[in-house]
Amino acid sequence: MLDHSGNIAPDDFVPNAEYQASRKQRVSLGKSVDRRRTVANLFFLVFLAVVIAWIGWHRGRAPAGLFAIHGSSMAPTLLGEHHVVGCVACGLDWPVTMSGDESPIYCFHCGKQVQVSERIHAASRVILNEKLAVTTDVLRPGDVVALRGESMLRVKRIAAVPGDTIELDGAYLIVNGKSVVQRMGREQQLTLPLPILPFELDHRRSQSRWSGKSWRRSHQRIWESSDASWLVYHHRSIHQQNQSSVVWDDYPCNVDVDRKLQLANRFVLTAEVACQGEALLEVAFWLNQQPCAVVQRVTVESNLVVSSDDATVMSLGPVAGEYPVAIRVLEGSVHLSRLVVARQIEYRLRPQDDRTLYPIQLGRGEYFVLGDNVPVSVDSRDFGVISSDSIKGSVELFQSP
Numbered sequence: 039m040l041d042h043s044g045n046i047a048p049d050d051f052v053p054n055a056e057y058q059a060s061r062k063q064r065v066s067l068g069k070s071v072d073r074r075r076t077v078a079n080l081f082f083l084v085f086l087a088v089v090i091a092w093i094g095w096h097r098g099r100a101p102a103g104l105f106a107i108h109g110s111s112m113a114p115t116l117l118g119e120h121h122v123v124g125c126v127a128c129g130l131d132w133p134v135t136m137s138g139d140e141s142p143i144y145c146f147h148c149g150k151q152v153q154v155s156e157r158i159h160a161a162s163r164v165i166l167n168e169k170l171a172v173t174t175d176v177l178r179p180g181d182v183v184a185l186r187g188e189s190m191l192r193v194k195r196i197a198a199v200p201g202d203t204i205e206l207d208g209a210y211l212i213v214n215g216k217s218v219v220q221r222m223g224r225e226q227q228l229t230l231p232l233p234i235l236p237f238e239l240d241h242r243r244s245q246s247r248w249s250g251k252s253w254r255r256s257h258q259r260i261w262e263s264s265d266a267s268w269l270v271y272h273h274r275s276i277h278q279q280n281q282s283s284v285v286w287d288d289y290p291c292n293v294d295v296d297r298k299l300q301l302a303n304r305f306v307l308t309a310e311v312a313c314q315g316e317a318l319l320e321v322a323f324w325l326n327q328q329p330c331a332v333v334q335r336v337t338v339e340s341n342l343v344v345s346s347d348d349a350t351v352m353s354l355g356p357v358a359g360e361y362p363v364a365i366r367v368l369e370g371s372v373h374l375s376r377l378v379v380a381r382q383i384e385y386r387l388r389p390q391d392d393r394t395l396y397p398i399q400l401g402r403g404e405y406f407v408l409g410d411n412v413p414v415s416v417d418s419r420d421f422g423v424i425s426s427d428s429i430k431g432s433v434e435l436f437q438s439p
């Protein structure tokens with residue numbers, strides 16, 4: 039009898055006399071050996087079952103629909119393959135999309151020429167949940183979805199859902215009377231939070247762009263004031279030899295992309311605050327050509343985060359286009375450090391977009407989608423409303439275990 043390998047199998051043996059004589063003894067010994075073998079085999083089988091179960095569980099957890107991002111439409115939330123540039127003077131580095139030409143790149147913060155990493159950094163990876171393709175009614179504004187395209191999937195963020203009305207307020211997209219961001223709800227609680235783009239980091243500058251009559255900055259770059267005068271930020275543009283400038287909606291990652299910039303109108307100021315007991319701070323922003331302010335109470339040691347979304351119009355303020363943010367102490371004594379001003383995302387039309395298409399009322403199964411890289415994204419501003427049939431599923435960021 040041949041086994042599968044062609045060798046003689048054990049049941050081809052013929053027992054001889056010696057074998058017959060010793061068989062009885064071996065049978066007796068064999069019983070005890072067999073018992074041990076049975077227990078060992080049992081342990082082995084249990085071990086094997088555990089290993090197989092673990093492999094199955096692990097494979098079940100491994101994402102089936104794993105995709106790499108291509109292009110910069112959703113940057114900086116999701117990035118395609120990119121380079122990283124670094125500014126020695128500021129100690130900052132950030133991703134940039136590049137076509138490979140040799141033109142110099144300048145630091146968005148100080149304007150000095152920066153170094154480009156040789157290495158190409160990997161694209162963001164996302165998991166596609168296709169189950170949602172058949173139940174699109176669970177999709178909400180702010181969700182990120184993959185759309186069927188001719189050669190590859192497009193990844194965009196849902197701005198409006200069936201039944202919504204999209205109108206314009208100047209160039210801004212308004213959904214049901216609210217900004218797109220307000221329509222999305224609590225933006226930091228989204229599966230993929232909206233990006234924030236810092237453009238001023240005081241602790242990275244030896245010479246500050248903030249100044250105020252009775253404000254003093256220590257060698258440790260900590261600000262202190264003896265009265266309620268304003269500490270005002272003076273913006274300068276690296277594209278205009280660091281001369282006074284209004285703030286544009288530039289994305290540092292877009293160095294190699296043609297884009298038209300528009301005025302920024304949504305800011306956030308963050309700082310580290312140290313005070314004795316409590317203090318009252320007022321922050322002013324220049325929004326839509328008028329001064330607005332928000333008052334915030336702080337305690338002992340806290341991180342100050344003030345969004346211009348919470349500011350209301352004030353009659354007279356220290357702010358203007360080139361001085362877009364200011365802060366003062368109304369009550370208490372405060373030390374401020376690590377002042378950072380950032381732009382918050384603004385969804386709006388670009389100069390080339392067709393305004394006559396609006397307002398748009400979304401019918402059953404219709405969605406309006408946008409990319410987070412507002413100046414350059416190709417989205418519903420270009421190809422119009424999409425139908426639920428073109429949504430392949432929702433998308434979330436894949437983080438390697």
Ligand SMILES: [Zn+2]
Binds near residue numbers: 126
């Ligand atoms: Zn720099």
